[in-house]
Amino acid sequence: MTHHSGARAFFISLGFAFAAVLSGSATLAQAPGAPPPDFGAPPSGEVPILFNDHHVYSKPDKLKAGRVLAALVRGSTVLVPLRSLFEQTGATVNYDPTTRSVDVAKPGADVKVTVGKHSVLINGEERPLDVPPEIYRGALVVPLRVISEGMGAYVQWVPDRRLVIVRYLAAPTPTPEPYVPPTPPPATPKPAPPTPTPAPPPPPTPKPYHYETFVAGDYDFSPIVYNEISPGQHGRDSFELKGGFEFPLFGPTWLLEGHYRHFEYVHPANGTGALCAAGAAGCNTVVGNDPIYQPGLCPSSDPGCVTVVGAPGTVAFNGLGQAYVPSFYAKEDDAEVHFALKVADPRVYVGVGGFFKHYNYLGYPSLSGFGGGVEKIPDFDDPISVFGSAWYYPVVSGNYTYPTSVFLGPLSGSQAKLSYSVLTYQAGATIDLGNSPLYIDLGYGGEQFHAKTNAPSNTSYNSPFAGLGLHF
Numbered sequence: 001m002t003h004h005s006g007a008r009a010f011f012i013s014l015g016f017a018f019a020a021v022l023s024g025s026a027t028l029a030q031a032p033g034a035p036p037p038d039f040g041a042p043p044s045g046e047v048p049i050l051f052n053d054h055h056v057y058s059k060p061d062k063l064k065a066g067r068v069l070a071a072l073v074r075g076s077t078v079l080v081p082l083r084s085l086f087e088q089t090g091a092t093v094n095y096d097p098t099t100r101s102v103d104v105a106k107p108g109a110d111v112k113v114t115v116g117k118h119s120v121l122i123n124g125e126e127r128p129l130d131v132p133p134e135i136y137r138g139a140l141v142v143p144l145r146v147i148s149e150g151m152g153a154y155v156q157w158v159p160d161r162r163l164v165i166v167r168y169l170a171a172p173t174p175t176p177e178p179y180v181p182p183t184p185p186p187a188t189p190k191p192a193p194p195t196p197t198p199a200p201p202p203p204p205t206p207k208p209y210h211y212e213t214f215v216a217g218d219y220d221f222s223p224i225v226y227n228e229i230s231p232g233q234h235g236r237d238s239f240e241l242k243g244g245f246e247f248p249l250f251g252p253t254w255l256l257e258g259h260y261r262h263f264e265y266v267h268p269a270n271g272t273g274a275l276c277a278a279g280a281a282g283c284n285t286v287v288g289n290d291p292i293y294q295p296g297l298c299p300s301s302d303p304g305c306v307t308v309v310g311a312p313g314t315v316a317f318n319g320l321g322q323a324y325v326p327s328f329y330a331k332e333d334d335a336e337v338h339f340a341l342k343v344a345d346p347r348v349y350v351g352v353g354g355f356f357k358h359y360n361y362l363g364y365p366s367l368s369g370f371g372g373g374v375e376k377i378p379d380f381d382d383p384i385s386v387f388g389s390a391w392y393y394p395v396v397s398g399n400y401t402y403p404t405s406v407f408l409g410p411l412s413g414s415q416a417k418l419s420y421s422v423l424t425y426q427a428g429a430t431i432d433l434g435n436s437p438l439y440i441d442l443g444y445g446g447e448q449f450h451a452k453t454n455a456p457s458n459t460s461y462n463s464p465f466a467g468l469g470l471h472f
Helices: 002-029 082-089 144-150 311-318 406-411
Strands: 072-074 077-081 092-096 101-106 109-114 119-122 125-128 134-136 139-143 153-158 163-168 213-220 224-227 230-234 236-248 253-267 305-307 322-324 328-344 348-359 367-376 384-401 415-432 438-451 459-471
Touching: 077 082, 077 134, 077 144, 082 092, 082 101, 082 139, 082 144, 109 144, 119 144, 139 144, 144 153, 213 438, 230 253, 236 459, 311 406, 328 367, 348 384, 367 415, 384 438, 415 459
Parallel strands: none
Antiparallel strands: 072 077, 077 139, 092 101, 101 109, 109 119, 119 125, 134 139, 153 163, 213 236, 213 459, 224 230, 224 459, 236 253, 253 328, 305 322, 328 348, 348 367, 367 384, 384 415, 415 438, 438 459
């Protein structure tokens, strides 16, 4: 009883001291001789609050508008109602019942407290509290000094007057700086007129496609021939003729081309031949007495011994597959015709072709067949151009007639198919002669025969060539 009575007496005295200060300040504001204002008495067991020289409690002794109007003391700490006091400073007070925490915020300051927690967050910095916030009569009360200083209040203890002064001074309005007219920006120099961009030159007009027509004649230099009558003889008086023309048809470009080759060479033989009966001593030949095949000793090292067409048949009949052929001058003529479609530039074609061959010896038949290939013809838009081709004919054949001879038995005068597979090829270049339509044509080419039905042997012909051509 003594302790509580002494504390109550102390804070009532403190309240009267606040009232005295207020009365003095109020007197300054009132007319001379006016009585001091009657603020009434604080609630029992509490102390009055002075805030900016005004009592916050009111008369009579009860709560007004949900506001606690007096302060509590816990030890040496004064607890004040948070909402009623700090809303006076213009702060916003938000209470979260879930965490029992309060956030007090105003521009430039933010305070967060939690009921029963011995610390407070002031602008994000945690500070200790001797007495934690508590709920008193339904209102949250908080320590006065730490919270007030956190919100920018002025709290001072005047010991000789036993007086606590709490003032909240609004932030001074900043004095506007004197108006200084802006310095006008320096005059922007007038830009130089832009240099006109030269118009790009018009794209070159594409050169119209020129459909070529060309012919050429070439001489074959010392062609080499390998076959059943030539063990690698060099030919003579051999030449080639070729020509072609391009043309459009149904949109694409096509090529029609022809190629003719003539070559000559000697069939060598050591003996002159003589009449004898086939199979007789010194006359081992297939045919024996015949205008073409002469008697002689075969096989032997004499190059006059020739493997005959259909040798397997003659061997089956009389055991002999060769006949003796005296020396003579052989001639062969080849011809090709190509019809092709252009598939790439410059002037590359793929197509079909026909091959034809004629012999002037030993009763060999004319041969013919069909195939296909690829052709690169000269591009005469350029002063120097290359060309080349490869054509393959899988079956080139003809019907061979055996000589009429009693020595051939049932084969005499009969026919047998003679066939080869043939590859022809060439590669070369053309050189224009000034602005004339003439050009030089040179290169290397030939053909290869692979023996098939009844063929005596594989054959080949190849030679460098050069000549003149004419294009339109």
